[in-house]
Amino acid sequence: xxxxxxxxxxxxxxxxxxxxxxxxxxxxxxxxxxxxxxxxxxxxxxxxxxxxxxxxxxxxxxxxxxxxxxxxxxxxxxxxxxxxxxxxxxxxxxxxxxxxxxxxxxxxxxxxxxxxxxxxxxxxxxxxxxxxxxxxxxxxxxxxxxxxxxxxxxxxxxxxxxxxxxxxxxxxxxxxxxxxxxxxxxxxxxxxxxxxxxxxxxxxxxxxxxxxxxxxxxxxxxxxxxxxxxxxxxxxxxxxxxxxxxxxxxxxxxxxxxxxxxxxxxxxxxxxxxxxxxxxxxxxxxxxxxxxxxxxxxxxxxxxxxxxxxxxxxxxxxxxxxxxxxxxxxxxxxxxxxxxxxxxxxxxxxxxxxxxxxxxxxxxxxxxxxxxxxxxxxxxxxxxxxxxxxxxxxxxxxxxxxxxxxxx
Amino acid sequence: xxxxxxxxxxxxxxxxxxxxxxxxxxxxxxxxxxxxxxxxxxxxxxxxxxxxxxxxxxxxxxxxxxxxxxxxxxxxxxxxxxxxxxxxxxxxxxxxxxxxxxxxxxxxxxxxxxxxxxxxxxxxxxxxxxxxxxxxxxxxxxxxxxxxxxxxxxxxxxxxxxxxxxxxxxxxxxxxxxxxxxxxxxxxxxxxxxxxxxxxxxxxxxxxxxxxxxxxxxxxxxxxxxxxxxxxxxxxxxxxxxxxxxxxxxxxxxxxxxxxxxxxxxxxxxxxxxxxxxxxxxxxxxxxxxxxxxxxxxxxxxxxxxxxxxxxxxxxxxxxxxxxxxxxxxxxxxxxxxxxxxxxxxxxxxxxxxxxxxxxxxxxxxxxxxxxxxxxxxxxxxxxxxxxxxxxxxxxxxxxxxxxxxxx
Numbered sequence: 058x059x060x061x062x063x064x065x066x067x068x069x070x071x072x073x074x075x076x077x078x079x080x081x082x083x084x085x086x087x088x089x090x091x092x093x094x095x096x097x098x099x100x101x102x103x104x105x106x107x108x109x110x111x112x113x114x115x116x117x118x119x120x121x122x123x124x125x126x127x128x129x130x131x132x133x134x135x136x137x138x139x140x141x142x143x144x145x146x147x148x149x150x151x152x153x154x155x156x157x158x159x160x161x162x163x164x165x166x167x168x169x170x171x172x173x174x175x176x177x178x179x180x181x182x183x184x185x186x187x188x189x190x191x192x193x194x195x196x197x198x199x200x201x202x203x204x205x206x207x208x209x210x211x212x213x214x215x216x217x218x219x220x221x222x223x224x225x226x227x228x229x230x231x232x233x234x235x236x237x238x239x240x241x242x243x244x245x246x247x248x249x250x251x252x253x254x255x256x257x258x259x260x261x262x263x264x265x266x267x268x269x270x271x272x273x274x275x276x277x278x279x280x281x282x283x284x285x286x287x288x289x290x291x292x293x294x295x296x297x298x299x300x301x302x303x304x305x306x307x308x309x310x311x312x313x314x315x316x317x318x319x320x321x322x323x324x325x326x327x328x329x330x331x332x333x334x335x336x337x338x339x340x341x342x343x344x345x346x347x348x349x350x351x352x353x354x355x356x357x358x359x360x361x362x363x364x365x366x367x368x369x370x371x372x373x374x375x376x377x378x379x380x381x382x383x384x385x386x387x388x389x390x391x392x393x394x395x396x397x398x399x400x401x402x403x404x405x406x407x408x409x410x411x412x413x414x415x416x417x418x419x420x421x422x423x424x425x426x427x428x429x430x431x432x433x434x435x436x437x438x439x440x441x442x443x444x445x446x447x448x449x450x451x452x453x454x455x456x457x458x459x460x461x462x463x464x465x
Numbered sequence: 466x467x468x469x470x471x472x473x474x475x476x477x478x479x480x481x482x483x484x485x486x487x488x489x490x491x492x493x494x495x496x497x498x499x500x501x502x503x504x505x506x507x508x509x510x511x512x513x514x515x516x517x518x519x520x521x522x523x524x525x526x527x528x529x530x531x532x533x534x535x536x537x538x539x540x541x542x543x544x545x546x547x548x549x550x551x552x553x554x555x556x557x558x559x560x561x562x563x564x565x566x567x568x569x570x571x572x573x574x575x576x577x578x579x580x581x582x583x584x585x586x587x588x589x590x591x592x593x594x595x596x597x598x599x600x601x602x603x604x605x606x607x608x609x610x611x612x613x614x615x616x617x618x619x620x621x622x623x624x625x626x627x628x629x630x631x632x633x634x635x636x637x638x639x640x641x642x643x644x645x646x647x648x649x650x651x652x653x654x655x656x657x658x659x660x661x662x663x664x665x666x667x668x669x670x671x672x673x674x675x676x677x678x679x680x681x682x683x684x685x686x687x688x689x690x691x692x693x694x695x696x697x698x699x700x701x702x703x704x705x706x707x708x709x710x711x712x713x714x715x716x717x718x719x720x721x722x723x724x725x726x727x728x729x730x731x732x733x734x735x736x737x738x739x740x741x742x743x744x745x746x747x748x749x750x751x752x753x754x755x756x757x758x759x760x761x762x763x764x765x766x767x768x769x770x771x772x773x774x775x776x777x778x779x780x781x782x783x784x785x786x787x788x789x790x791x792x793x794x795x796x797x798x799x800x801x802x803x804x805x806x807x808x809x810x811x812x813x814x815x816x817x818x819x820x821x822x823x824x825x826x827x828x829x830x831x832x833x834x835x836x837x838x839x840x841x842x843x844x845x846x847x848x849x850x851x852x853x854x855x856x857x858x859x860x861x862x863x864x865x866x867x868x869x870x871x872x873x
Contacts, residue, residue, distance in 0.1 A: 076750065083610060083749060187751040189609075193601040201597075201772045202491060325757060328736055341491060342484065342768035343595040347757040349733060360750035364609045 059088060059370050062096040062119040064141055065132030066103065066112070069155050069182070072359030073129055074108055077366075084363070088370045095125060098141075120144050127151040127369055129362055130159075139163050146170045146178060151369040155182035155358055161256035165269050165382040172381055177374045179365035184210065184257045185334050187357025188350040189364070194264050194338065203265035205305040205339040207464060210257040212332035212353045213241045213248040214280050214300045218317075219330045222288045222297065228281060240332055250279040251300065251315040258302030261336075262313055265304070268385035270313060276393040278316035287459050290401060290435060291319045293428050297327040301464055310391035318464040319401055325349075326464065394444040399463040403435040407455025419449035433458070440465075466499045467778050470527040472506040472549055473540030474520070477563050477590070480767030481537055482516055485774075492771070496778045503533060506549075528552050535559040535777055537770055538567075547571050554578045554586060559777040563590035563766055569664035573677050573790040580789055585782045587773035592618065592665045593742050595765025596758040597772070602672050602746065611673035613713040613747040615872060618665040620740035620761045621649045621656040622688050622708045626725075627738040630696045630705065636689060648740055658687040659708065659723040666710030669744070670721055673712070676793035678721060684801040686724035695867050698809060698843060699727045701836050705735040709872055718799035726872040727809055733757075734872065802852040807871040811843040815863025827857035841866070848873075 063070045074094050077084060084092050096119050097103075097111045106112075116137075119125055128145040130152055132138045138159045142152050146167060154160060159167075160180045171178035181191045185208075194203060209215050213235055220231040232249070235241035247253045255277045263269040280300045291298045296319040304313040320327040325347050329335035334352025339345045351357040368374040404412045412434040416423055423436040434455070438446065450457050471478045482502050485492065492500050504527050505511075505519045514520075524545075527533055536553040538560055540546045546567050550560050554575060562568060567575075568588045579586035589599050593616075602611060617623050621643055628639040640657070643649035655661045663685045671677040688708045699706045704727040712721040728735040733755050737743035742760025747753045759765040776782040812820045820842040824831055831844040842863070846854065858865050 080750065087610075188754050189601065189748075189751055192604050193597065196600050196604040201768070201775075202495075325736075328733075340597075340768075342488065342771050343597055343758075344765050344768060345758055346596050347755070349755040349757065350751075350753055357752050360609070360748075360752060363750050367609070 058091045058093060059126055060093055060095040060124045061127040061129060061366065062098060062125050063094055063129045063131065064098040064116065064119070065130065066097050066099040066101070067131065067133070068355050069358045069362065070097070070129065070131035072355040073131060073362050076356065076359050076363055080363070084367060087367045092366070092370065095122070116141055116144070120148050125150060127153065127366060129366065130154040130156055131362065132156065133158065135159055135162060142167055142178075143170060146174055146176050149174045149176055151177040151179070153177075153179045153182075153362055153365040153369060155362055157183040157253070157256040157260060161259045161269070161272065164260070164263065165384055168381040177369040179369055179374060180260070181365045182358050182361035184260050185336065185348070185350070186352040186354060187360055188334060188336070188348050188352065189361070190261070190336055190338075190348050191264055193348070194261070201340040201342045203338055203340050205303075206258070206261050206265065206336055207301055207303045207326060208258065208261070208336035209299050209326055209329050209334050210254040210302045210336070210352070211248055211300060212334055213245065214254075215329065215334070216240050216332045217249070218280070218283065218288070218298055218300065221283070221285055222292070225285060227285060228283060249281045251277045254300060254302040254315045258304055258313060258315060261302075262304040262311065263382045266306075266311065267383060268389055269382045270311070270385045270390050274313065274385075274390040276314040276316065280317045283317050284459070286403070286430070287461060290403060290459070291461070293426055294319060294401065294437065296321045296463075298461065299326055299329070299464075301326070303464075307391055307396070309395065310389055312391055312393070312396045314393065316462060318462045320464045324464060394447070395442060397440045397442055398446065399438055399440050399465065400446055401435065401437050401459070401461045401463065402450070402457060403433055403459040404453055404455045404457050405433050407434075409434045411454050415453055416449065419452060420445070437463075466501060467496060467534055468501055468503040468532045469535040469537060469774065470504040470506060470533050471502055471537045471539065472524070472527070473538065474505050474507040474509070474511065475539065475541075476763050477766045477770065478505070478537065478539035480763035481539060481770050484764065484767050484771055488771070492775060495775045500774070500778065503530070524549055524552070528556050533558060535561065535774060537774065538562040538564055539770065540564065541566065543567055543570060550575055550586075551578060554582055554584050557582045557584055559585040559587070561585075561587045561590075561770055561773040561777060563588075563770055565591040565661070565664040565668060569667040569677070569680065572668070572671065573792055576789040585777040587777055587782060588668070589773045590766050590769035592668050593744065593756070593758070594760040594762060595768055596742060596744070596756050596760065597769070598669070598744055598746075598756050599672055601756070602669070609748040609750045611746055611748050613711075614666070614669050614673065614744055615709055615711045615734060616666065616669070616744035617707050617734055617737050617742050618662040618710045618744070618760070619656055619708060620742055621653065622662075623737065623742070624648050624740045625657070626688070626691065626696070626706055626708065629691070629693055630700070633693060635693060636691060657689045659685045662708060662710040662723045666712055666721060666723060669710075670712040670719065671790045674714075674719065675790060676797055677790045678719070678793045678798050682721065682793075682798040684722040684724065688725045691725050692867070694811070694838070695869060698811060698834075698867070699869070701834050702727060702809065702845065704729045704871075706869065707734055707737070707872075709734070711872075715799055715804070717803065718797055720799055720801070720804045722801065724870060726870045728872045732872060802850070802855070804851055805848045806851055806854065807846055807848050807873065808854055809843065809845050809867070809869045809871070810858070810865060811841055811867040812861055812863045812865050813841050815842075817842045819862050823861055824857065827860060828853070845871075
């Protein structure tokens with residue numbers, strides 16, 4: 058009998074505990090013995106839960122019990138999840154987590170600690186919910202090199218963008234709807250300002266390259282300024298607006314960013330709607346593969362946790378290329394201002410001819426789409442350095458209403 | 466320096482040889498030493514090829530050279546690929562193959578032979594070209610159980626079905642077009658009659674379950690009888706016709722089939738067009754994931770071969786759950802006649818009222834779509850046993866023009 062503890066009895070932690078019960082015989086078969094949840098750590102009591110008798114409030118009970126061979130950390134946030142995870146690993150207990158913030162910020166040290174103590178630190182559930190992307194990337198590394206990932210990594214913002222397009226409603230209305238449906242949290246800042254996607258693309262970049270970058274090196278732009286006018290412009294240009302987390306190996310280093318982009322219709326990411334996630338992974342040898350599935354939610358995420366629990370307890374994680382991460386050196390990420398983009402720009406409050414003349418001068422050849430609304434001027438540039446685009450925006454006549462990058 | 470041989474210098478074999486050259490430094494890094502193609506076995510000579518000096522016609526040269534540690538088999542067909550592969554494995558050489566027919570028919574014995582001689586028999590390139598589905602399935606097995614795969618596994622037929630829909634052209638016209646573009650072979654029988662997809666779903670079922678079924682147990686239906694009228698009917702019903710290879714664990718055993726199906730619009734397989742492949746994999750814990758990419762072609766397939774070559778030469782294949790396959794016992798596959806389907810049926814040459822009365826009597830509640838063409842009667846059944854559907858078709862008045870299953 059393997060005994061485990063779950064710390065954090067919220068949506069995901071609760072899902073883990075009940076999935077372990079519901080899948081007891083399957084898990085027994087996969088692990089080779091019964092798996093049982095001995096402790097649930099939470100600040101709260103759960104008198105009405107069937108698991109009420111397992112709830113403890115003192116983490117030491119878990120660390121000091123040698124019968125506990127694995128800790129599931131589904132608390133979220135950095136503190137005290139970091140301290141609890143470190144302590145568990147230092148006691149030689151495996152740790153399985155769904156906490157992307159902790160993995161992004163402290164994964165490297167926790168993996169090193171796990172290695173030192175002969176334990177596993179597994180984090181499949183931290184990105185893409187039920188999509189087994191991390192394991193898939195990690196194992197494909199055995200024979201190929203991942204050069205680029207573009208992903209819709211946040212279901213909440215994808216739901217908002219889908220509803221703005223299909224329902225013609227504003228960002229605020231779509232957000233309220235997402236909150237009502239439980240897709241967005243009461244404080245949605247981490248989702249809409251791109252922090253959630255930022256952590257996920259940092260993790261994916263580290264899985265692919267072995268280097269975890271600092272969040273300050275990830276160019277990150279909120280999607281809260283996207284308007285229905287932007288979504289309509291994207292449609293006129295034959296695409297859809299999506300919040301894209303992206304990393305790409307380039308000559309001068311890795312380009313890594315999170316920002317809303319116009320995804321052309323031919324790209325399958327443009328068809329990923331509602332709360333779904335999708336990741337396009339480009340490898341040197343095998344080319345582009347798209348992964349698509351439910352990126353969040355109690356059961357997909359809890360299922361990903363349990364697949365890691367099984368992998369830790371039956372030792373199969375040792376067969377994966379379980380590389381630890383290094384902190385990325387200063388020149389690992391290339392300067393965003395030096396990277397190149399193709400952008401859509403919409404300007405108002407100045408005569409069309411004046412705007413286009415000035416834009417051509419500053420940005421070279423432009424594509425001017427048909428169907429521009431009255432009083433606006435819009436155009437699409439070629440691939441240009443971000444620096445040049447930023448300078449041009451400062452110099453254009455009128456009011457620049459919108460600047461949206463295309464997904465290359 | 467690792468030396469390898471390539472047997473079969475056709476589209477894929479030629480791609481492998483040139484990719485190894487082009488990616489020499491990358492492969493050196495992944496394997497830990499240089500990899501070089503020492504021999505190319507083919508019946509033909511290639512006087513104009515830069516690799517002409519490596520071409521040999523006698524396989525014994527390869528088997529008897531202890532310097533050759535790995536053989537890439539890209540010949541296709543069962544004989545002499547089986548004999549060559551067996552011989553190479555018996556000499557302790559790794560074998561990497563793109564030959565789905567051989568893997569489907571003799572994979573179990575070749576894997577056992579590989580195990581006996583401490584070698585690898587790897588076949589990532591046999592299904593889905595550049596989509597790393599087999600490795601992904603194999604590693605996700607460590608922590609989860611795959612219960613169902615539905616896949617568009619054949620790019621040629623998917624191209625034909627896409628063109629019939631978008632171009633309104635007949636099966637014969639679309640096939641001719643595919644042949645002209647090099648997507649279909651001169652003898653397209655294995656593609657259009659579902660044999661290619663049959664082999665692939667047999668392989669995927671074996672990867673997921675550990676049991677390889679006999680091809681006679683895979684219900685397989687040609688897609689050459691699909692008409693534009695069928696495609697239009699599918700569109701009226703809100704879906705698209707796709708050739709689907711499918712296996713699913715059911716109570717009485719595994720249901721495994723290849724047949725054209727109406728895929729409802731909400732299912733992402735309905736959006737996979739042209740020569741692309743897509744596979745939807747349902748696991749017990751993590752739910753549905755879609756994999757999507759180029760399923761064929763010289764470079765994606767050669768890339769998959771090379772990822773296996775690297776995995777064999779650096780030993781990382783040993784970290785995968787590299788299970789050998791057992792021959793499936795007689796009761797492993799459930800009787801197709803006992804399985805249940807929802808079907809679309811179109812009938813002509815009898816009065817509408819008479820057909821529908823008879824159909825209701827034989828098949829219970831029916832859904833009758835709007836927009837049926839003049840002179841035809843069409844309806845959709847509920848989920849019914851295949852046996853009952855087959856009996857009804859024999860008893861209906863008029864001429865049954867089409868019977869198409871829905872993808873459940």
